[in-house]
Amino acid sequence: GQQVMQIPQYQHVQEGEDFTTYCNSSTTLSNIQWYKQRPGGHPVFLIQLVKSGEVKKQKRLTFQFGEAKKNSSLHITATQTTDVGTYFCAGHDYKLSFGAGTTVTVRA
Amino acid sequence: DAGVIQSPRHEVTEMGQEVTLRCKPISGHNSLFWYRQTMMRGLELLIYFNNNVPIDDSGMPEDRFSAKMPNASFSTLKIQPSEPRDSAVYFCASSFGLAGAGNEQFFGPGTRLTVL
Numbered sequence: 212g213q214q215v216m217q218i219p220q221y222q223h224v225q226e227g228e229d230f231t232t233y234c235n236s237s238t239t240l241s242n243i244q245w246y247k248q249r250p251g252g253h254p255v256f257l258i259q260l261v262k263s264g265e266v267k268k269q270k271r272l273t274f275q276f277g278e279a280k281k282n283s284s285l286h287i288t289a290t291q292t293t294d295v296g297t298y299f300c301a302g303h304d305y306k307l308s309f310g311a312g313t314t315v316t317v318r319a
Numbered sequence: 320d321a322g323v324i325q326s327p328r329h330e331v332t333e334m335g336q337e338v339t340l341r342c343k344p345i346s347g348h349n350s351l352f353w354y355r356q357t358m359m360r361g362l363e364l365l366i367y368f369n370n371n372v373p374i375d376d377s378g379m380p381e382d383r384f385s386a387k388m389p390n391a392s393f394s395t396l397k398i399q400p401s402e403p404r405d406s407a408v409y410f411c412a413s414s415f416g417l418a419g420a421g422n423e424q425f426f427g428p429g430t431r432l433t434v435l
Contacts, residue, residue: 244423253410253426254362299362306375307352307424309362 215302217310224290225318232313234283234300242303243276243283248312249296257298292317323427325411331433337399340430343392344413352424353386353396354410362410368394401434408432 214237224230234243242261246254258267260276260283267274271294273286283300297312324343332338344351353365366376368388376386383402388394398405408431412424 253429254412254424255426256423259423306364306367308364311361 215300215308215310217300217313219313220311222313222315223318224294224315226290226292228290229286229288230290230315231284231286232298232300232315234285234302234310236281236302238302238304239280240302240304241280243280244301244303244307245274245283245285246299246301246309247296248299252296254299287315290315290317292319323411323413323425325409325427325430327430328428329431329433331435332401333435334402335400336434337397338401338405338432338434340396340409340411340432342394342396342411342427344394344411345425346392348413348415348425349391350414350416350422351388351394352412352414353394354412354426355407356410356429357407365396398432401432403434406432406434 216235218233222230242259244259245257247257248254258274263280264278265276271288275284287294295317297314299312300310301307323345326341350369352367354362355365356362363378365378366386367374371388384398386396408429410426410429412426414422414424416422
């Protein structure tokens with residue numbers, strides 16, 4: 212079955228620095244979604260990527276879908292304390308499979 | 320819109336007791352999902368319904384777990400009998416369209432279950 216692997220599991224970032232989290236699937240995906248879960252909260256949809264090589268930006272967040280549609284990345288520039296939380300990728304083949312998430316903490 | 324509603328928000332029970340978690344999806348959404356989240360296993364899909372019909376229950380851990388969706392606005396997840404290893408946060412999510420269609424899922428606030 213489909214497996215979605217996400218690295219790193221934890222990311223400790225100095226405020227103002229950039230970081231990237233990566234997502235890899237064992238199978239080709241029809242699309243990939245990214246969610247953010249704040250501590251004590253629930254996952255909230257951020258974005259969906261559908262096309263091979265697609266790149267989308269949301270302010271300081273840049274999302275990319277690989278050419279083979281088997282990997283994706285989320286890059287955050289100039290990290291802020293509001294970026295704290297766990298970022299999940301979720302790959303779609305016939306159902307949504309979530310990666311383990313990257314938990315981000317920010318040092319002020 | 321009130322979003323996905325789950326109840327109770329917290330549940331503490333003793334091993335062997337029956338637990339029922341409830342979910343009201345967003346009006347107009349025709350897909351509903353139950354997830355379980357733990358530190359060890361992350362976010363796991365237990366079951367999903369489309370148009371009130373269970374489509375994929377391969378994630379349901381064992382026969383102690385059952386889920387129903389009697390109508391478009393209500394679903395339950397039941398654990399009987401409950402065990403300490405069932406302690407987790409259980410999320411309900413809903414979306415419009417089929418699970419494979421790539422539509423955004425809206426998550427409820429979750430039910431934090433503790434089985435003593």
